[in-house]
Amino acid sequence: MTYTFPPGGLPDQSGDPEGTAVFTPAYAVLPACTMRDIVTSHLPGWTDTRAWIIARPLTGFAETFAQYAVEVAPGGGSDTPEPDTRAQAAILVTGGEMTLTIGSQNHTLTSGGYAYIHPGAVWTVRNGGSAPLQFHWIRKRYEPAPGIDTPESFVTSDRDMPVNWMPGTDKWGTTRFVDPADLRHDMHANIVTFLPGGRIPFAETHVMEHGLYVLQGTARYLLNKDWVEVGPGDFMWLRAFCPQACIATGDEPFRYLLYKDVNRHPRLTL
Template sequence: MSYFYPEGGLPPQTQLLTDRAIVKEAYTVIPKGVLRDIVTSNLPGWENTRSWILARPIAGFATTFSQLIVEVGPGGGSKKPEPEAGVEGVVFLTKGKLTLTLDGETHHLEEGGYAYLAAGADWSLANESDAIASFQWIRKAYERLEGYEAKSFVTSDKEVAPTPMPNVNGVWSTTRFVDPGDLAHDMHVNIVTFEPGGTIPFAETHVMEHGLFVLEGKAVYRLNDDWVEVEAGDFMWLRAFCPQACYAGGPGRFRYLLYKDVNRQIRLT
């Protein structure tokens, strides 16, 4: 498996300012070239750590979630990463190794490691190696449903077999870490994979909003009424009902980490 992670740095003074960053009402594209040292944020309660905040709830942008890239240096980490008791999270490791302590049990995460951290879980992260670790961290306020309660778990990209979409000859598949029929979960964070030539063959238009981080490869993505080239390291936010489609032209496969809010009735009061 191969996963993009940013290394920061600063472009030379000779670099052109023209880039692929786009902010529109229906979607946003944050290209990998934006992920530089000067736009990182420190996180309270973390040691030897910096982050790139890709999405947060603000007017005209994400409404249900936040998404961060977190880089933890050797000896770094946090004994209490989540400051809000009602917030659930997903950690997906893209570089290095981390030790996760979750409700008293120790888990050693390697690249591709995935942890769902239920709201109220007792967890911590530590980098006990001599190299940096980098991970995606997606957070959402958990919306409880009577009779259901999401439980924490740890797995990895390698342990979960992708599910092919019907009638596509295997060129489009989704690695689902949670059973879509499990109403305990109000968000899904999956990995979508396209082999070269694979497409989303219609303009999806639906109630879920999306955060998409490209882990590998490149493609042309339909965002509202635009076709936009994206590659490993790019982040896309799609507003609810934003039309979306994809064509993965190759030469390698195209993979992205996908957030969406699911399984809840629309609140009107």
């Protein structure tokens, strides 16, 4: 398993600025080559840290989540990482070593490590190693529901979780860190896997918003009416009901980190 992260750096002056980045009313594509040093942000409450903020709530587009790729230098991190007490988090480590404390529990996460952090949790992040710590961070405000408990935080690893193959195929499956029937959770952050030749054999269209960060491999991806070529480090951002499908290409698995909002009634007012 491999886990891609933004390349950083800066192309030299011979580079061609014409690229494949696109922002439409239905979807956006942020290729890996656009995620350079000059588009990073520094975050209040964090030290020796930079972040690529690749999705944020936008009125009339995708409104439920923010998604970051975060790099922390050795010794850096935060004792107050989350400024919104209503926010929950999903974290996937792609490189380095994370020392994560949730409440009184200490955890060490390395490549493939995954954490869900419940809203209102007291947590800290430190780079406990000698190499840069790199991780993906998804934030969403939790939506309580009557009679349903708030979910608990947990830590696991992509490597310890099975791939749930879709009915009738062993080429398209999902690593689910949360049971889809668990109504405590109003978001899922899954890893989707297509083996070579695998595909979504119809154009999905649904109420869930999506963030899709390509961790490994290549594919042709249908976004609304357009087929785009995507590869490691590319990010796709889909508003609700944007048609989508996928055909894996190449000779290695095509895998991406997928966000979607689930298990709640749509709001009837904005």
